[in-house]
Amino acid sequence: MSDQAFVTIKNAAKSYGTLEVLKDINLTVQRGQIVAIIGPSGSGKSTLLRAINELDPLTSGEVWLEDVQINKKLPHRQYEAHVNQVRQDIGMVFQHFNLFPHLTVRGNITLAPRMLKGLSEADANKLAEEQLAKVGLSEKIDEYPSRLSGGQKQRVAIARALAMKPKVMLFDEATSALDPELVEEVNLVMKQLAEEHMTMIIVTHEMDFAASVCDRVLFMDQGVVVEEGPPSVIFQNPENERTRNFLRKHLSR
Amino acid sequence: MDTELILRVYPFFIEAAWVTIQLSVLTAALGLACGALGAAARLSRLAIFRWIAATYVSVIRGTPALIQVFILYFGGPQVGIQLDSFAAGTIALGVNIGAYMTETIRGAIVSVDKGQTEAARTLGMSRWQTMRKVVLPQAARLMIRPLGVNINALIKGTALVAPISVVELTYTAQRFIGSTYKPFEMFLLSGLLYMVIIYVVGQGIHWLDRRARIT
Numbered sequence: 001m002s003d004q005a006f007v008t009i010k011n012a013a014k015s016y017g018t019l020e021v022l023k024d025i026n027l028t029v030q031r032g033q034i035v036a037i038i039g040p041s042g043s044g045k046s047t048l049l050r051a052i053n054e055l056d057p058l059t060s061g062e063v064w065l066e067d068v069q070i071n072k073k074l075p076h077r078q079y080e081a082h083v084n085q086v087r088q089d090i091g092m093v094f095q096h097f098n099l100f101p102h103l104t105v106r107g108n109i110t111l112a113p114r115m116l117k118g119l120s121e122a123d124a125n126k127l128a129e130e131q132l133a134k135v136g137l138s139e140k141i142d143e144y145p146s147r148l149s150g151g152q153k154q155r156v157a158i159a160r161a162l163a164m165k166p167k168v169m170l171f172d173e174a175t176s177a178l179d180p181e182l183v184e185e186v187n188l189v190m191k192q193l194a195e196e197h198m199t200m201i202i203v204t205h206e207m208d209f210a211a212s213v214c215d216r217v218l219f220m221d222q223g224v225v226v227e228e229g230p231p232s233v234i235f236q237n238p239e240n241e242r243t244r245n246f247l248r249k250h251l252s253r
Numbered sequence: 254m255d256t257e258l259i260l261r262v263y264p265f266f267i268e269a270a271w272v273t274i275q276l277s278v279l280t281a282a283l284g285l286a287c288g289a290l291g292a293a294a295r296l297s298r299l300a301i302f303r304w305i306a307a308t309y310v311s312v313i314r315g316t317p318a319l320i321q322v323f324i325l326y327f328g329g330p331q332v333g334i335q336l337d338s339f340a341a342g343t344i345a346l347g348v349n350i351g352a353y354m355t356e357t358i359r360g361a362i363v364s365v366d367k368g369q370t371e372a373a374r375t376l377g378m379s380r381w382q383t384m385r386k387v388v389l390p391q392a393a394r395l396m397i398r399p400l401g402v403n404i405n406a407l408i409k410g411t412a413l414v415a416p417i418s419v420v421e422l423t424y425t426a427q428r429f430i431g432s433t434y435k436p437f438e439m440f441l442l443s444g445l446l447y448m449v450i451i452y453v454v455g456q457g458i459h460w461l462d463r464r465a466r467i468t
């Protein structure tokens with residue numbers, strides 16, 4: 001069971017007009033595995049991540065979660081229903097948090113579970129309390145997002161995603177918008193998820209973090225996966241010239 | 254300035270102001286309904302709805318409101334639409350301001366950060382659930398002020414039904430000028446009453462806007 005393919009991306013390609021953003025990408029992520037995607041700006045990292053939950057559908061290729069094809073071609077109504085269903089299993093965390101500013105922390109976390117899973121108010125509240133405790137923000141449950149620091153916002157965003165009990169979590173530069181002193185609290189939450197064997201795909205510019213929590217690192221450049229392997233190999237002994245150049249710039253900081 | 258005359262005629266102006274208020278309220282209600290429908294159509298997935306709404310907006314905004322009032326009141330009977338002047342005025346002005354409100358409402362909706370929609374859709378919410386629970390509550394706050402501008406314009410625009418003899422403020426001023434030859438006093442009086450109405454409505458909108466911002 002544990003070495004079974006969980007997220008599978010087959011021959012993924014994506015173009016905007018004539019611009020090829022992803023070119024024939026293949027990726028298999030096992031249950032409980034943590035994969036980091038690194039690479040220069042514009043290399044297609046976000047596009048690949050957003051293809052997984054159909055935010056930016058692929059031009060061609062397939063995305064699977066276990067035995068369900070996420071990017072199935074279906075008539076509009078069925079497609080919408082299908083996508084709404086599979087997205088419940090895929091949590092996503094954004095660079096800019098995207099908390100709902102008109103709702104309290106509690107409202108942010110309970111909105112989707114109540115609406116989509118039919119949780120009662122009491123059950124939803126319990127769920128919110130659990131998830132907040134996990135990210136260490138129990139006392140903020142009745143605050144509005146505008147009263148939180150960036151690090152706290154991102155932790156709430158993670159709690160909101162976790163409240164849907166997803167099978168996999170996608171992180172798109174979750175700490176890039178944070179002041180340096182707030183990065184660690186978010187990294188800690190992600191590390192804790194790693195210890196709980198959450199399957200995660202993490203786009204990041206933080207090489208130290210990638211090296212310390214990830215099982216595998218993918219280096220992308222110009223829409224292709226140039227090199228992939230365990231962090232020890234990618235960071236200490238990369239084969240490819242482009243990987244070496246990229247890391248020289250990013251590790252010397 | 255003939256204050257004695259003003260004291261004599263002002264009850265008629267108060268009555269006319271009441272008509273202006275009724276016109277404004279009904280026009281605003283109709284305008285908001287047209288605006289909500291128009292905005293929904295402009296944001297529809299279906300091209301035909303988008304096209305209908307875009308045509309509505311550009312036709313209405315491309316012609317004088319006075320012409321629209323005349324077409325409905327004078328031209329209506331020719332195609333079988335018989336309306337009294339108050340009804341014709343209300344409908345024409347409501348449909349007119351609805352085109353502007355369509356743009357206001359649409360503008361507020363599209364100015365809600367795209368990340369909000371992405372976050373909601375990512376959780377598994379449908380397009381409509383996202384609109385209702387995430388986008389519209391935020392857009393509603395954004396549209397209070399610009400809708401206030403539309404409503405301000407609409408109140409002043411009610412003067413355009415004077416030529417079809419709705420007995421509102423502007424028509425009443427004109428009527429008394431005919432018998433008193435005192436245009437300064439008469440227009441001053443109606444102008445003042447417009448100002449009072451607009452001031453009160455403006456304060457109401459200001460209050461709504463502040464209240465919506467508190468959280």
Ligand SMILES: Nc1ncnc2c1ncn2[C@@H]1O[C@H](COP(=O)(O)OP(=O)(O)OP(=O)(O)O)[C@@H](O)[C@H]1O
Nearest residue numbers: 016019021039040041042043044045046047048173
């Ligand atoms: N909606 C779009 N229309 C056209 N081009 C796009 C669009 N979205 C992304 N691109 C292009 O696709 C390429 C890959 O973008 P992507 O955001 O995936 O890069 P990235 O690796 O995430 O970069 P960064 O590290 O800056 O976030 C870029 O060249 C970008 O300009």
Ligand SMILES: [Mg+2]
Nearest residue numbers: 045046047172
């Ligand atoms: Mg990116």
